[in-house]
Amino acid sequence: EPEVTQTPSHQVTQMGQEVILRCVPISNHLYFYWYRQILGQKVEFLVSFYNNEISEKSEIFDDQFSVERPDGSNFTLKIRSTKLEDSAMYFCASSEIQGAGNTIYFGEGSWLTVV
Amino acid sequence: GNSVTQMEGPVTLSEEAFLTINCTYTATGYPSLFWYVQYPGEGLQLLLKATKADDKGSNKGFEATYRKETTSFHLEKGSVQVSDSAVYFCALRDSWGKLQFGAGTQVVVTP
Numbered sequence: 001e002p003e004v005t006q007t008p009s010h011q012v013t014q015m016g017q018e019v020i021l022r023c024v025p026i027s028n029h030l031y032f033y034w035y036r037q038i039l040g041q042k043v044e045f046l047v048s049f050y051n052n053e054i055s056e057k058s059e060i061f062d063d064q065f066s067v068e069r070p071d072g073s074n075f076t077l078k079i080r081s082t083k084l085e086d087s088a089m090y091f092c093a094s095s096e097i098q099g100a101g102n103t104i105y106f107g108e109g110s111w112l113t114v115v
Numbered sequence: 116g117n118s119v120t121q122m123e124g125p126v127t128l129s130e131e132a133f134l135t136i137n138c139t140y141t142a143t144g145y146p147s148l149f150w151y152v153q154y155p156g157e158g159l160q161l162l163l164k165a166t167k168a169d170d171k172g173s174n175k176g177f178e179a180t181y182r183k184e185t186t187s188f189h190l191e192k193g194s195v196q197v198s199d200s201a202v203y204f205c206a207l208r209d210s211w212g213k214l215q216f217g218a219g220t221q222v223v224v225t226p
Contacts, residue, residue, distance in 0.1 A: 031212060043159070043204060043216040056213060091159060098212040101147045101166035108158035 002026045004107035006092050012113045013082055021077045021110045023092030032075045033093040033104060034067065036060070043091065049075065050098070082114045117142040121205045121217035128195055128224050136190040136220045138179075138205035146207040148172075148181050148188040149214070153202045162190075162203070195224045 005024045013019050025032050034046040047057045049067055066078045075094075079086055089109040095102050121138040128134060140148065150162040150172070163172030168183035179190045188205060205217040 033214075035214075042218045043206075045213050045215065048212060093159075093214075095212070099210065101164075101208075103149070103161055103164060104208070104214050105161070106151075106159040 002105075004092055004094055004105050006090075006107035006110050008110055009108065010111045010113075012115060015084060015114055016081050019079045019082055019086075019112060021079075021090050021092070021112070023075045023077070023107060024073050025075055025092065025094030026096075026105055027073070029094035029096050029105075031055075031095045031098055031104075032067075032069070033095075034077045035091040035093060035106075036088040037091065037109075038085075038088045046077075046090075079112075082112075084114050087112060087114045117146065117207060117209055117215050119205050119207055119215055119217035121203075121220055123218070124202075124221035126220060126222045128222065130197055130224055130226055131194045132224075134190070134192045134195045134199070134222065136203055136205075136222070138188045138190065138217060140186050140188065140205075140207050142186075142207055142209060144210055146209045148179070149206045149208065150177070150179055150188070150190050151204040151206060151216075153204065153219070155201070159204065195222070197224045197226055200224045 007022045032049040037043045047061045048055045091109045092107045093104045095104045118141045147166040149164045151159045152162045163174040165172040165181035171180045177192045202219045204219045
């Protein structure tokens with residue numbers, strides 16, 4: 001069964017450093033997402049991406065964050081200057097089409113620890 | 116705006132007990148409703164979904180019915196197993212495509 005894959009599974013970084021989290025969405029999917037889950041808290045939407053541009057972003061997704069689809073398969077989340085409060089599990093997700101009834105498939109997550 | 120509220124955990128049960136996790140939502144329009152499950156150390160997996168009122172989603176012995184009149188999507192399983200220990204998330208997806216999650220409910224099943 002096709003799946004969303006994410007790398008790295010774990011990353012520890014120093015505060016102020018740049019981090020890039022990578023994702024390979026399911027191959028025929030057109031909509032891509034990043035969510036995050038701070039330990040013990042709910043899963044929060046960060047950003048959605050379609051046709052090589054951001055279609056929606058949350059208040060969390062400030063100027064420190066950016067997303068890119070550098071080629072036909074990868075989808076990346078960059079945090080320019082990490083803060084302690086960026087420590088979280090980051091989930092990449094994708095869906096075939098946009099409609100409410102269509103399933104969003106998640107990767108296994110990238111656990112980011114900022115020290 | 117849209118929101119999802121689910122019962123707080125942890126919920127601790129013995130094997131073969133009946134499980135219910137309550138979920139209610141607030142939304143405009145006609146959202147679809149989902150239950151995702153997160154097993155220890157793993158990512159989010161779709162458990163079941165329902166796309167319109169009165170639809171029942173089911174998978175692996177779990178069921179949930181989309182009740183528009185009570186704005187609810189409660190998850191049930193008749194006989195839980197130790198392997199069902201996980202965190203369960205109720206979520207809604209609106210026509211704009213974004214998923215919104217509830218806070219998650221941890222379920223612990225003991226032998």
